[in-house]
Amino acid sequence: MSVVGRLAPSPTGPLHLGHAFAFTLAWAKARSQGGRVVLRFDDLDRARAHRQYIDSALRDLTWLGLDWDGEPVLESSRLERIEARALELLARGLAYPCVCTRGELVEISAPHGAEPRYSGRCRGRFQDLESAKSETGRSAALRFGVEGGAVEFVDENFGPQSIDVAATVGDFPIRRRDGAPAYQLAVVVDDDLDGVTEVVRGRDLLESTARQILLQRALGLSKPTTFHVPLICDPSGKRLAKRDQARSLEELRKAGARPERIVGFIAELTGQLDASEAGRKEMTSEELRARFDPKKVGTEDIIASASSLLEDNPP
Numbered sequence: 001m002s003v004v005g006r007l008a009p010s011p012t013g014p015l016h017l018g019h020a021f022a023f024t025l026a027w028a029k030a031r032s033q034g035g036r037v038v039l040r041f042d043d044l045d046r047a048r049a050h051r052q053y054i055d056s057a058l059r060d061l062t063w064l065g066l067d068w069d070g071e072p073v074l075e076s077s078r079l080e081r082i083e084a085r086a087l088e089l090l091a092r093g094l095a096y097p098c099v100c101t102r103g104e105l106v107e108i109s110a111p112h113g114a115e116p117r118y119s120g121r122c123r124g125r126f127q128d129l130e131s132a133k134s135e136t137g138r139s140a141a142l143r144f145g146v147e148g149g150a151v152e153f154v155d156e157n158f159g160p161q162s163i164d165v166a167a168t169v170g171d172f173p174i175r176r177r178d179g180a181p182a183y184q185l186a187v188v189v190d191d192d193l194d195g196v197t198e199v200v201r202g203r204d205l206l207e208s209t210a211r212q213i214l215l216q217r218a219l220g221l222s223k224p225t226t227f228h229v230p231l232i233c234d235p236s237g238k239r240l241a242k243r244d245q246a247r248s249l250e251e252l253r254k255a256g257a258r259p260e261r262i263v264g265f266i267a268e269l270t271g272q273l274d275a276s277e278a279g280r281k282e283m284t285s286e287e288l289r290a291r292f293d294p295k296k297v298g299t300e301d302i303i304a305s306a307s308s309l310l311e312d313n314p315p
């Protein structure tokens, strides 16, 4: 089977060094196997997604030397197909309406890491979406009802995983109360439609893989392999976030950073340089592709400072 990888930015802010890291590795892994690359914008959050960030992402990715096959896909163009899958799960009794507000969810949920566990309060409570609305006067989200024990899978970088979705996050949303599809459902429908065979992304999404597998099984969708990569943190240990304007790729570019310096930095941080190359700073995306070895990437989060990328061209 030929490899199909994907880059899936959310156009809700500028791309930063952390995006460059994950996207460059996703691209290098697919291309180093002679695979195709799909570029897909996760623009379902209509309140936060903006055209300007699609344009700037296209500029940034091209600047880095990454390319893709075919026209970029907008997830919003798949809204009806994603919605149909949500309603299919509801009709089959595998999902149910949930009218809990954000505030109520905080109250009834047991804390669990970054994500609270849903108590199952609305499970079995309503016949259908209409009765949920007429009985409570509220629009309902849809939640996938989680059954069974741990989900087992092997991540290509982090190894064997066993994640008990019921015990950790519980029944999880597949459609939000405002009608927008939830990330977990949109991503599995889209990956199936795009024929994606491998997903490379930040390790903050490792745990959500189990939820996606439950949806893939329930809907009979293809299950791509996963390869999760470490996160890039700033010297204070804080993850480089997209709101960190100072480290957006555009800011780095304007301050004089070269794309080869950024790709070289990513190559160095993921063990792609040979011992004889100590001190080497630059690399083209094409050279990274030619030598890319995913086994060297590692799993430890990486502390890095964007300012080191400007050392030859101080702002």
Ligand SMILES: [Zn+2]
Binding pocket: 097, 098, 099, 100, 121, 122, 123
């Ligand atoms: Zn509820």
